[in-house]
Amino acid sequence: MQRISVAIVDDYEVVVKGLAAMLRTYLNVIDVVELDTNRQVACHVDIALYDTFAAAQGDAPDVHDLAVNPMVEKVAVYSWNVDDDLVRAALANGASGYISKGLPAYELVAAIKEIHAGGTAVHRGAGARPPVLAGDWPGREEGLTPRESEVLALLTQGLSNDEIAERAHLSVNSVKTHLRTCYRRIGVGSRTTALLWGIEHGFRPDHLRVRHPEPEPEM
Secondary structure, X not given: OOOEEEEEEOOOHHHHHHHHHHHHHHOOOEEEEEEEOOOOOOOOEEEEEEEOOOOOOOOOHHHHHHHOOOOEEEEEEEEOOOOHHHHXXXXXXXXXXXXXXXXXXXXXXXXXHHHHOOOOOEEOOOOOOOOOOOOOOOOHHHOOOHHHHHHHHHHHOOOOHHHHHHHHOOOHHHHHHHHHHHHHHHOOOXXXXXXXXXXXXXXXXXXXXXXXXXXXXXX
């Protein structure tokens, strides 16, 4: 069976490598050929998996640029935000699929296969079960959730609360709640010290590309 070639696209090295590790069990199905941070996809891939962590959502020009890239067959948006308006906007923007981050690895792989085959475009998963906290993200060791980490990363990028709310598709009150929790978990008392902490702990976007990553040997 021919494997599906995938480029994982996000601005944070820890995020793309964490997602690649999540898919490593499925090397017979998925071939992660490129991990992109802040760069265009440079080799031909079947699917560009666009992770929205601390990035523009699926309705942004970033996704359209991927969709018209001749090196990319199809784009799938990978996000916590799966409300109807945002999903419709992403698909209208050129994405071929939309996948919830709440899916376990085997369902993520099934979604990628379905989108690659031209089938079901939107994969939200079962709403009744708790989301799966898979992959990796900055601040995980400090106890930050993926959402808290994303909000802190956006703060570290210099965004205001209103800008964070728009980028992460959250209410301003939710942003404030996440930030208060972040401050408590990382032991800071102000926005300025949180920003400095974020800079020191890998919450700024990376600027590198990992081409043809080799899977780590099994233990």
